Amino acid sequence: MTKNEALINYSLRIGDTCLILGQRMSEWCSNGPTLEEDIAMTNISLDLIGQARTMLTYAGEIEGKGRTEDDFAYKRNEREYFNSLLSERPNGHFGDTVARNFLQSAYFYHFYNALISSKDNMLSAHATKSIKEVTYHLRHSAEWVIRLGDGTSESKEKIQNSFDEIWDFVGDLFETNEVDRLLLNEGISVDQTKIQQEWNSTVTEVLTKAGLTRPNDGYMQTGRLEAKHSEYLGHLLAEMQFLQRAYPDAKW
Amino acid sequence: MEGLTQSSKDEIWKILAEIPDPEIPVITIEELGVLRDLQINNNKIIVTITPTYTGCPAMKLFEDEIKNTLLQKGYSDVFVKLSYTPAWTTDWITDEAKEKLKNFGIAPPVKGTEDKGLLFSLNKKNIPCPRCNSLNTTLKNQFGSTACKALYFCDDCLEPFDYFKCF
Known part of the structure; x- marks a missing residue:
């Protein structure tokens, strides 16, 4: 594997996770529990899709075969997507969305914080810009985790169940392979072990504040690095890619 | 168009500096800090802007607005470049613009x-x-x-x- 191949894959991992979570959040549009939350979730979706655009465009530039952000988003199959398994989890009820977003945003927060020091100028610039947005996302979901955990007995039970249900998928966030090792040596990628420690402390802090029990780290589902996904990604792509699949190269 | 000189560069900057933000028309793209740089290279006009937010839907509008405004003034060879560093910050919004x-x-x-x-x-x-x-x-x-x-x-x-x- 060359450095460029690794860098393309690394950019796709970031871009794909942003895109898929952004698409998930857009599904809340007009379905939010309150108008304010509807607006908040679609704003978060917009930020994530913006971050995805930067990273997918960058992957295309390094690849140098003329693939655009749209080619990456609309013309790849499930097994070519490198998003986290967590990001493709269905929205469920509001608490499920809050739990998923909190765990993913806490990851992005610490990930971007470290990526700012990347020797790759584009990744560093992207991280510097995106962390400002992710800070708002993390704060939004963390405050909701606390509000629901510290709320009524029903809200507490529901959000606890949301975390219990989704916990199998957090291990996937920290998996590494040859791409990470190659880029880490070049000072381009981040040290996932360090991210995991920081992520753990943020997650524990918020769950404790919320009066929730942190689920045990047991068997973890993985697959992100090999583009192996849960049953949910295919359905998501079918909807997201419908227009380009049915009418290839259709333009506005 | 004949060769573009330093004085045309100043004039182009003046034109660009007056383009309003498409969402908040009381402030200009210069006051907002989106307009970063202007270069003239072999009579090509290269305008550098920086995105406010990664998902800002106004970025395409900024680009179109810049090209259209310059075209109306007779400048046709215009390229709009996106720059990501330094990252845009609200600290760049001038005090005057804050008042507006x-x-x-x-x-x-x-x-x-x-x-x-x-x-x-x-x-x-x-x-x-x-x-x-x-x-x-x-x-x-x-x-x-x-x-x-x-x-x-x-x-x-x-x-x-x-x-x-x-x-």
């Missing part, structure tokens, strides 16, 4: 608020209401009508207002 935002009904970003970088927005400084200047205001939603705004409510004049959040 306020008069437009949008509370300008307040330096030193805990907007930036914190996990919890506890003990936050209140944002003054752009209508009655009261500090007795409440954050209703960290995410507002556009990516750059939060929704506040004034507990004195009882009006909701937009706050341009710190980035």
Whole structure:
């Protein structure tokens, strides 16, 4: 594997996770529990899709075969997507969305914080810009985790169940392979072990504040690095890619 | 067009500096800090802008607006370049522009608020209401009508207002 191949894959991992979570959040549009939350979730979706655009465009530039952000988003199959398994989890009820977003945003927060020091100028610039947005996302979901955990007995039970249900998928966030090792040596990628420690402390802090029990780290589902996904990604792509699949190269 | 000189560069900058923000027409793209650089290379005009937010839907509008405005003034060979470093920050919005935002009904970003970088927005400084200047205001939603705004409510004049959040 060359450095460029690794860098393309690394950019796709970031871009794909942003895109898929952004698409998930857009599904809340007009379905939010309150108008304010509807607006908040679609704003978060917009930020994530913006971050995805930067990273997918960058992957295309390094690849140098003329693939655009749209080619990456609309013309790849499930097994070519490198998003986290967590990001493709269905929205469920509001608490499920809050739990998923909190765990993913806490990851992005610490990930971007470290990526700012990347020797790759584009990744560093992207991280510097995106962390400002992710800070708002993390704060939004963390405050909701606390509000629901510290709320009524029903809200507490529901959000606890949301975390219990989704916990199998957090291990996937920290998996590494040859791409990470190659880029880490070049000072381009981040040290996932360090991210995991920081992520753990943020997650524990918020769950404790919320009066929730942190689920045990047991068997973890993985697959992100090999583009192996849960049953949910295919359905998501079918909807997201419908227009380009049915009418290839259709333009506005 | 004949060769572009330093004086045409100044003139082009003046034209660019007057282009209004498509969402907030009272301030210009220069005052907002989006317009970063202008280069003239072999009679090609290269305008550098920086995105406010990664998902800002106005970026395409900025680009179109720049090209159209220059075309109307007779400049056709225009390229718009996106630059990501240094990352845009609300600190670049000039004081004059902040005043204009306020008069437009949008509370300008307040330096030193805990907007930036914190996990919890506890003990936050209140944002003054752009209508009655009261500090007795409440954050209703960290995410507002556009990516750059939060929704506040004034507990004195009882009006909701937009706050341009710190980035």
